[in-house]
Amino acid sequence: MGELTHFDDHGNGVMVDVSNKDITARTAVAKGRIMVNADVMEAILNHTVKKGDVLGVARVAGIMAVKNTSSLIPMCHPLAINKCQIDFEVHKEAGSIQAVCLVKTEGKTGVEMEALTGVTVALLTVYDMCKAIDKSMEITDIFLEKKTGGKSGDIFNGKDLE
Numbered sequence: 001m002g003e004l005t006h007f008d009d010h011g012n013g014v015m016v017d018v019s020n021k022d023i024t025a026r027t028a029v030a031k032g033r034i035m036v037n038a039d040v041m042e043a044i045l046n047h048t049v050k051k052g053d054v055l056g057v058a059r060v061a062g063i064m065a066v067k068n069t070s071s072l073i074p075m076c077h078p079l080a081i082n083k084c085q086i087d088f089e090v091h092k093e094a095g096s097i098q099a100v101c102l103v104k105t106e107g108k109t110g111v112e113m114e115a116l117t118g119v120t121v122a123l124l125t126v127y128d129m130c131k132a133i134d135k136s137m138e139i140t141d142i143f144l145e146k147k148t149g150g151k152s153g154d155i156f157n158g159k160d161l162e
Helices: 038-045 054-067 112-130
Strands: 024-035 083-091 096-107 138-148
Touching: 024 112, 038 054, 038 083, 038 112, 054 083, 054 096, 054 112, 083 112, 096 112, 112 138
Parallel strands: none
Antiparallel strands: 024 096, 024 138, 083 096
């Protein structure tokens, strides 16, 4: 288990000092899913949700969230994002939509929180846009699938969500 770095000697929360870290290429991929009923699934696939193109809007919301993560998570550093990509995998029969968020940067700290924030906000946007149809949707299985770069090296947490 690694040492907790977001606390000073007195137990106060602090932003980690990354000034002595090397700039490296860093990536992170996060995944999550939302469980929806047949009516919601059909409305999304047929583009009949009154608020608009659900997955298109959710994609943009996720990208915006990635760019604003440091405004939401107190100890996150503001980062220059080189790439952000949000994709969706629709599993109609299972009643689920999986969101995948890829984030890349070159910097002194990683983009795990950005990827997790992006996937979460994308799924929250699906919920928001479809809640008039069904409020019992469930957002679940949000996790960091992989990260590369930095002192801690590469991590892969491959889960099969289906």
